[in-house]
Amino acid sequence: MSGFSTRAIKAATTAPKVDQIPSSVPIYQAAAFSTADAAELGDVLTGAIPGYAYSRIDNPTTAALGDAVAALEGAEAGLAFATGMAAIHATIVSVVRAGQTIVATKAVYGTTRDLLVRILSGLGIATEFVDPRDPAAVDAALARTGAPILYVETISNPTIVVSDLAALATVAHSHGALLLVDNTFASPYGCRPIELGADLVMHSATKYISGHGDVLAGAVVGSRDRIAAIRPILIDVGGALAPLAAFLVLRGLPTLAIRMERHTQTALELAAWLAGQDGVERVHYPGLPSDPSHEVAVRQLHVFGGMLAFELTGGREAGRAFLDAMMVAERTASLGAVRTITTAPPSTTHRQLDAAALREAGIAPGLLRCSVGLEDVEDLRADFELGLAAARAATS
Numbered sequence: 001m002s003g004f005s006t007r008a009i010k011a012a013t014t015a016p017k018v019d020q021i022p023s024s025v026p027i028y029q030a031a032a033f034s035t036a037d038a039a040e041l042g043d044v045l046t047g048a049i050p051g052y053a054y055s056r057i058d059n060p061t062t063a064a065l066g067d068a069v070a071a072l073e074g075a076e077a078g079l080a081f082a083t084g085m086a087a088i089h090a091t092i093v094s095v096v097r098a099g100q101t102i103v104a105t106k107a108v109y110g111t112t113r114d115l116l117v118r119i120l121s122g123l124g125i126a127t128e129f130v131d132p133r134d135p136a137a138v139d140a141a142l143a144r145t146g147a148p149i150l151y152v153e154t155i156s157n158p159t160i161v162v163s164d165l166a167a168l169a170t171v172a173h174s175h176g177a178l179l180l181v182d183n184t185f186a187s188p189y190g191c192r193p194i195e196l197g198a199d200l201v202m203h204s205a206t207k208y209i210s211g212h213g214d215v216l217a218g219a220v221v222g223s224r225d226r227i228a229a230i231r232p233i234l235i236d237v238g239g240a241l242a243p244l245a246a247f248l249v250l251r252g253l254p255t256l257a258i259r260m261e262r263h264t265q266t267a268l269e270l271a272a273w274l275a276g277q278d279g280v281e282r283v284h285y286p287g288l289p290s291d292p293s294h295e296v297a298v299r300q301l302h303v304f305g306g307m308l309a310f311e312l313t314g315g316r317e318a319g320r321a322f323l324d325a326m327m328v329a330e331r332t333a334s335l336g337a338v339r340t341i342t343t344a345p346p347s348t349t350h351r352q353l354d355a356a357a358l359r360e361a362g363i364a365p366g367l368l369r370c371s372v373g374l375e376d377v378e379d380l381r382a383d384f385e386l387g388l389a390a391a392r393a394a395t396s
């Protein structure tokens with residue numbers, strides 16, 4: 001008979017055999033998977049046979065999330081990552097080489113901008129920023145640089161500009177470049193960039209895909225070949241998603257459609273109301289017919305989504321007073337959750353940008369970005385009234 005510790009280890013690590021199909025994807029909380037013999041392990045590791053060996057390389061729960069996002073985006077394949085930034089990094093690096101230039105749109109998430117101008121520039125990869133609403137400028141930048149990548153966000157963070165993905169795909173492909181799209185703000189319910197010609201689509205699944213603000217995750221989807229080219233970077237850089245995190249994202253995903261419908265309905269109502277309020281200079285929301293993105297949004301988005309932004313006439317000071325007065329909305333930097341989140345991009349998500357870069361990216365000093373949650377619209381309107389009153393008092 002073996003010793004106690006040997007028996008305890010064997011008893012506690014013997015996985016039960018399950019013949020029936022579970023009603024949710026189980027959490028395969030295991031660092032490694034053992035095989036019947038050494039040859040099988042070798043074959044799994046080299047990809048000669050399907051299977052699992054080590055969870056940084058592949059894990060059934062995280063693989064299920066990659067497959068699920070691919071299915072919803074209408075892509076051949078998908079991979080899940082530890083965060084949206086890990087997915088964005090691996091995707092870009094799978095395409096671009098030292099000495100090349102990326103063409104990216106001006107209004108991108110601050111950390112993506114940082115990745116491009118701080119990290120990748122140090123590795124000999126330059127970035128040229130262009131206005132996504134100016135196809136001639138995009139065309140000229142691609143022609144001048146010979147860039148292998150045109151990088152855009154379906155709905156930009158934080159200025160809520162909707163890019164014409166079909167037109168940009170045509171321009172990118174005419175120069176032999178790939179169109180890479182961050183579809184985080186729209187979600188796969190709001191937009192499916194692959195159907196519009198995009199080559200690779202990335203998500204911060206921390207946001208709408210999971211929807212509950214309790215987990216970090218990322219994903220990329222695209223053709224089988226392009227995803228196969230990204231996998232070695234996931235493995236070698238170590239951006240693997242934990243199985244428990246993948247489970248939490250999978251638990252949020254089935255309600256994506258009803259959440260996005262409700263986010264949109266409430267955001268539309270708040271945006272229209274805000275546009276008529278004293279102290280509000282401008283509202284950015286593609287669902288408003290007056291918004292410059294409305295026409296492309298109607299063509300390209302299934303729903304306008306829950307992200308809106310507005311500029312207060314009182315600038316930064318008014319923004320601070322507005323945020324401090326809110327009782328329902330959360331003051332934080334994330335988005336896409338059940339709870340409404342309001343933030344001042346110049347001092348939070350886009351703090352890396354100096355005054356000139358903020359101006360260049362179209363971010364006004366008094367800009368507030370709001371991720372409209374699932375609360376009752378009357379309560380949110382009352383909260384915004386509190387914010388506006390405080391903003392007016394602070395700057396009168």
Ligand SMILES: Cc1ncc(COP(=O)(O)O)c(C=O)c1O
Binds near residue numbers: 216218
């Ligand atoms: C549009 C967009 N893309 C990517 C990211 C990065 O995602 P994560 O925080 O999951 O790395 C964010 C985060 O806010 C974002 O807003």
